[in-house]
Amino acid sequence: MLERVELYNFKSHHSTQLSLDDSRLHALVGQNSSGKTSVLQALHYLSRLAGYDYSSFANIFQYERSPEFLITTGQNNMSVIGSGFWGYHSRKNWEASYHWKQGVNSPWVPTASWKVDQKQGNVEGWRSSLSESPEPIPQALRYSVHLKLVATNLAQAAYSDAITPRVEFDGSGLAPTLDYLRNEDPKQFQQLQEKLKRIVPGVREVGVRRAKVKVNRQRLIEVDGKSISYEESQEMAGQEVVLDMNTGERIPGHAISEGTMLTLGLLTVLMSPKQPNLVLLDDIEQGLHPKAQRELMTVFKEIIQANNNLQIIFSTHSPYIVDELTPSQVHVLSNTNSGFTC
Missing domain, CATH: 3.40.50.300 (P-loop containing nucleotide triphosphate hydrolases)
Incomplete structure (x- = not known):
């Protein structure tokens, strides 16, 4: 400490x-x-x-x-x-x-x-x-982590090939991290939901669903014996956050209030398995x-x-x-x- x-x-x-x-x-x-x-x-x-x-x-x-x-x-x-x-x-x-x-x-x-x-x-x-x-x-x-979360990044559909996904400095990567937490530690995920409901009473349930995500990857080609890198865009199956609210079900993150998404992001970081x-x-x-x-x-x-x-x-x-x-x-x-x- x-x-x-x-x-x-x-x-x-x-x-x-x-x-x-x-x-x-x-x-x-x-x-x-x-x-x-x-x-x-x-x-x-x-x-x-x-x-x-x-x-x-x-x-x-x-x-x-x-x-x-x-x-x-x-x-x-x-x-x-x-x-x-x-x-x-x-x-x-x-x-x-x-x-x-x-x-x-x-x-x-x-x-x-x-x-x-x-x-x-x-x-x-x-x-x-x-x-x-x-x-x-x-x-x-x-x-340790340093965060300055941005609600639009938290709401974006995301893809991660990491064994243990995490929320990044700006809030990107929330959906895969929540999906991992839900599958690997359901009890902790349930506690996260309960704490979010206390802070934002309008929330009923936190969910994650499949979504298309464009991922840019660096590739190498060889021309005349020299390696040249280029960026290739691929469409992958990722995840996005959805919430059941008092006003409706399966509402995507981009349609949720900034404060709700920021709170969800903070709680996800604080309650993730690798805290x-x-x-x-x-x-x-x-x-x-x-x-x-x-x-x-x-x-x-x-x-x-x-x-x-x-x-x-x-x-x-x-x-x-x-x-x-x-x-x-x-x-x-x-x-x-x-x-x-x-």
Whole structure:
């Protein structure tokens, strides 16, 4: 579980420290551009560095995530530090971090560091990561997700050839994930439906049906001894979400309200068989009535209570959600006149 997060020269965060209580449910609040999403992004990058695949600095910090776009303007170094513990019976304290530094005439150089109890170490270079750090750091950080769900993506018919489908960052892949959950863990699927009905009383039943999906695949052909890649579009049999509502049966996801689809997406992530340890959510109240927002917090608390390793950190602008939390669960961010987060 994360207990403390520190950001130094990460975007607008010149120096930000957050202490997280043991409730495992935390809200980031503040005006627009106060740095809420940046905290979620910084933690997401930390978790990705501890991942199995494509976890090196080179794989993560590229394009719009290049260090020059993440580091506070005018600075030549940046650090993100997360610390906490793992295990309630045989507790192990841990700390993991990543740092960027720019030399006088050299490109950016990354370093990943760790500490477990009294043992510590670090690795340097673009090919390095936290994947080889000692337990429990990979176990604590590796299984995390960062979501900014989009209702239209959640509603789209989708196809997955993964053994265990999952909902992606933007909400795509919901239908195959629900179909998997319904087949592999019917009891959990039923509990998901019951929780959704509490938040959105108009829902009667969640379903998934077959649907045609266009899938683009990369192909290779050889011309004069050279391999040339091209994209081929295929029509596959996928799935789409349908809901039985008070107003009618088998209503497709694209005809369902935004708030209902977003809630279904969140619950699917939180109740999937391969549940993450850390869930990072942006703008959690989208499309939800104030009463539904309050019930969502109640459901979150129940899910956390039933899963000892689950921690949820989210951003919100909703006073109704804040009212359902204790002061230690709410972290207020604001801007100085110079634009830095404080």
